[in-house]
Amino acid sequence: MHRSDPNDVPLMTVHALKKHFPVGRQLFSKEPKAWLRAVDGVDLQIHRGRTLGLVGESGCGKSTLGRLLIRLLEPTSGAIKLDGEEISNVSARKLMGLRKRFQMVFQDPMGSLDPRMKIGESVAEPMYLNGIGNRREKVAEMLEAVSLSPEIANRFPHEFSGGQRQRICIARALTLEPDLIVADEPVAALDVSVQAQIVNLFQDIQQKMGLGYVFISHDLGVVRHIADDVAVMYLGKIVEQGSVKEVLDAPAHPYTRALVSAILPPRPTGVRFRPPVSGDLPSPINIPKGCRFASRCPMAKDLCREEEPVLRRVANGQHAACHFT
Ligand SMILES: Nc1ncnc2c1ncn2[C@@H]1O[C@H](COP(=O)(O)OP(=O)(O)OP(=O)(O)O)[C@@H](O)[C@H]1O
Ligand code: SF4
Ligand SMILES: [Mg+2]
Known part of the structure; x- marks a missing residue:
């Protein structure tokens, strides 16, 4: 576009x-x-x-x-x-x-991600809150869109760097297009x-x-x-x-x-x-x-x-x- x-x-x-x-x-x-x-x-x-x-x-x-x-x-x-x-x-x-x-992306990616939630769950959260299905596929698609591997969906925020965490927050912000x-x-x-x-x-x-x-x-x-x-x-x-x-x-x-x-x-x-x-x-x-x-x-x-x-x-x-x- x-x-x-x-x-x-x-x-x-x-x-x-x-x-x-x-x-x-x-x-x-x-x-x-x-x-x-x-x-x-x-x-x-x-x-x-x-x-x-x-x-x-x-x-x-x-x-x-x-x-x-x-x-x-x-x-x-x-x-x-x-x-x-x-x-x-x-x-x-x-x-x-x-x-x-509308979505918002904040300064502090760690503060924006729940440390107890897996990455896939965090990225899927907006879809979950809005009752949207097919979440697993969309999570994989969004992680790829921010140049992260879909395989990280089962991992936790503390395993990632600040830049990677901000990518995860951006992926989450994009899920509802x-x-x-x-x-x-x-x-x-x-x-x-x-x-x-x-x-x-x-x-x-x-x-x-x-x-x-x-x-x-x-x-x-x-x-x-x-x-x-x-x-x-x-x-x-x-x-x-x-x-x-x-x-x-x-x-x-x-x-x-x-x-x-x-x-x-x-x-x-x-x-x-x-x-x-x-x-x-x-x-x-x-x-x-x-x-x-x-x-x-x-x-x-x-x-x-x-x-x-x-x-x-x-x-x-x-x-x-x-x-x-
Ligand atoms: N919920 C609130 N209740 C009362 N005052 C508030 C509230 N939120 C913001 N303010 C005040 O409004 C003004 C503007 O705050 P705001 O956070 O929008 O500024 P900012 O430009 O984003 O600053 P920064 O660059 O530090 O993030 C400040 O004086 C702040 O103290
Ligand atoms: S105080 Fe400065 S910025 Fe404000 S109107 Fe006067 S010259 Fe312009
Ligand atoms: Mg501010």
């Missing part, structure tokens, strides 16, 4: 998506003390056969967004459309059916030498099966390799998005510029150095007025502290939320 055109009808469209968590309870009140705005108004599109890289520093809301997309979390508000059909408020019954179309996989830092815990193999495996599978990926990663090098499109998240919002080439080669938002500059090799003298961001991410319980990045932005002006910038087009498919780009 070939990569889809970004202009095709998207697999998933997300609009104004929010997840606010209650924090602290007040005595004699049902209302919480405060709300933590983990995801605070996100618009996205995910396409079949394409990978969206989701980047941003720790605590900016990437995992929460990933879980919202595949309905592991209930959104506070906003719209999620799958093939044009609204799924943000479907019944529990319908949600059960939808879940087959999902349309979308959210991979949350899937190679971060692996040796560098193994990371490339797993990234290539993700790509091979996508080419064969045409599924859409959301690939969450701190590592812009990995994102550059695997993703077609990138969304840069800061304090619950997307501050820049576009194709990998547009965003990573010509970042428009000061935050993206800082992230990108941090991975570039040292520049020759005379070339302007863009410092990585200083200071801490503000608390998502107390989001500052105006631009969320203003407290750390070297370009901040008075306007930035008053008015929140919205995502606007800066190049072909590239959008950034900054008053001054």
Whole structure:
């Protein structure tokens, strides 16, 4: 299957998506003390056969967004459309059916596999939970798809390396032939030498099966390799998005510029150095007025502290939320 055109009808469209968590309870009140705005108004599109890289520093809301997309979390508000059909408020019954179309792959393959279950049982678990038969054959097929021998089905997770265990998790995620996989830092815990193999495996599978990926990663090098499109998240919002080439080669938002500059090799003298961001991410319980990045932005002006910038087009498919780009 070939990569889809970004202009095709998207697999998933997300609009104004929010997840606010209650924090602290007040005595004699049902209302919480405060709300933590983990995801605070996100618009996205995910396409079949394409990978969206989701980047941003720790605590900016990437995992929460990933879980919202595949309905592991209930959104506070906003719209999620799958093939044009609204799924943000479907019944529990319908949600059960939808879940087959989504899978998640996590950072820690050991934590994702039950150490007491044989590999074959783990890989077959999604089929078992969904009452699907012919499991033995499908397990063998999926293990082969991730370049493992079907004979390992009778063995246990501790007998395998981190990379092999992540292959097993990927095999399990594929058994129900999902349309979308959210991979949350899937190679971060692996040796560098193994990371490339797993990234290539993700790509091979996508080419064969045409599924859409959301690939969450701190590592812009990995994102550059695997993703077609990138969304840069800061304090619950997307501050820049576009194709990998547009965003990573010509970042428009000061935050993206800082992230990108941090991975570039040292520049020759005379070339302007863009410092990585200083200071801490503000608390998502107390989001500052105006631009969320203003407290750390070297370009901040008075306007930035008053008015929140919205995502606007800066190049072909590239959008950034900054008053001054
Ligand atoms: N269930 C929850 N209840 C309350 N707050 C939560 C919950 N889950 C996440 N948060 C908070 O939401 C914010 C975003 O968390 P999230 O895990 O989505 O960030 P992240 O970008 O994935 O970070 P990391 O890169 O460290 O994985 C954080 O402040 C986190 O503490
Ligand atoms: S709007 Fe202002 S504070 Fe925000 S990123 Fe742009 S220049 Fe920096
Ligand atoms: Mg996370």
